[in-house]
Amino acid sequence: MSRQTAYRLRIILLFLASAEVLPCYTQSFRLSDITTLSPDKMLLNGRIWMNQYSKVTGTQFYLTDKYLKGSVYIKGHKYDDLDLRYDICNDELVLKYETWPVIYMNKELVDSFSVSFDRTHKIINTGINRSGMFGGYVNLLYSGPTSLYVKYTKKIYPLGDNGLKDLFVEKHYVFLKKNDKIVPVSNSKKFLKLLNDKKKEVRHFIKSKGYRVSSGKPETFVPILEFYDSLTN
Known part of the structure; x- marks a missing residue:
């Protein structure tokens, strides 16, 4: 400059x-x-x-x-x-x-x-x-x-x-x-409801990995979305 x-x-x-x-x-x-x-x-x-x-x-x-x-x-x-x-x-x-x-x-x-x-x-x-x-x-x-x-x-x-x-x-x-x-x-329940088209797979993934999701910690949603998107690709 x-x-x-x-x-x-x-x-x-x-x-x-x-x-x-x-x-x-x-x-x-x-x-x-x-x-x-x-x-x-x-x-x-x-x-x-x-x-x-x-x-x-x-x-x-x-x-x-x-x-x-x-x-x-x-x-x-x-x-x-x-x-x-x-x-x-x-x-x-x-x-x-x-x-x-x-x-x-x-x-x-x-x-x-x-x-x-x-x-x-x-x-x-x-x-x-x-x-x-x-x-x-x-x-x-x-x-x-x-x-x-x-x-x-x-x-x-x-x-x-x-x-x-x-x-x-x-x-x-x-x-x-x-x-x-x-x-x-607004909360984890609303988050999971938005993924209901893959409800069974998503819930099994969360349980198998021992994940806890919370809107208070939005970063906990990320691995769930990565998995969900891998199913829809």
């Missing part, structure tokens, strides 16, 4: 940081300009991030409040080895890039991203603007003939920390995609 381009982008970001009247999702470029942005400008297109929750117990971020190494796909361009945090309270991706101010990345540009923690966590942008349901950024746990998604969120409970401080509380919503339909999965 040239020094002149870097200087211009810094001015844009500083302007956005000072413009308090801007709506939460205002972007620094018009939508009509998105396809003309250079790869560097697409990566750094966003709003200045500021910590609004220093007095709340816990963190608004997914997995950890530390930056995680990851990759981002933006309009077909892949950017590797980035320092990322996923804010699941506001459903925003936070980027720390070299000496630049920390920013919320432009969600209208981001196709998907992944971060490394205990494993690689892949998050896709559904392009659907909904809160607390299947929309915005969702975690893709499994992809095959069926797919498994989890929407992670955090809410603030006033004085939830022993009546002294506000508290972040995490929730998640599980969704199964089957036959091009996305269905919420």
Whole structure:
């Protein structure tokens, strides 16, 4: 990136940081300009991030409040080895890039991203603007003939920390995609019911492997779906 381009982008970001009247999702470029942005400008297109929750117990971020190494796909361009945090309270991706101010990345540009923690966590942008349901950024746990998604969120409970401080509380919503339909999965019973066309085989598989499935641990659904899909291929 040239020094002149870097200087211009810094001015844009500083302007956005000072413009308090801007709506939460205002972007620094018009939508009509998105396809003309250079790869560097697409990566750094966003709003200045500021910590609004220093007095709340816990963190608004997914997995950890530390930056995680990851990759981002933006309009077909892949950017590797980035320092990322996923804010699941506001459903925003936070980027720390070299000496630049920390920013919320432009969600209208981001196709998907992944971060490394205990494993690689892949998050896709559904392009659907909904809160607390299947929309915005969702975690893709499994992809095959069926797919498994989890929407992670955090809410603030006033004085939830022993009546002294506000508290972040995490929730998640599980969704199964089957036959091009996305269905919420509220519990393991609902999950197994969605696989009823192979009920006998699925139940025998679970019993033989000693698996315990729970919507509280969505990852426990993955081996069941892998087996189910192997029957339908």
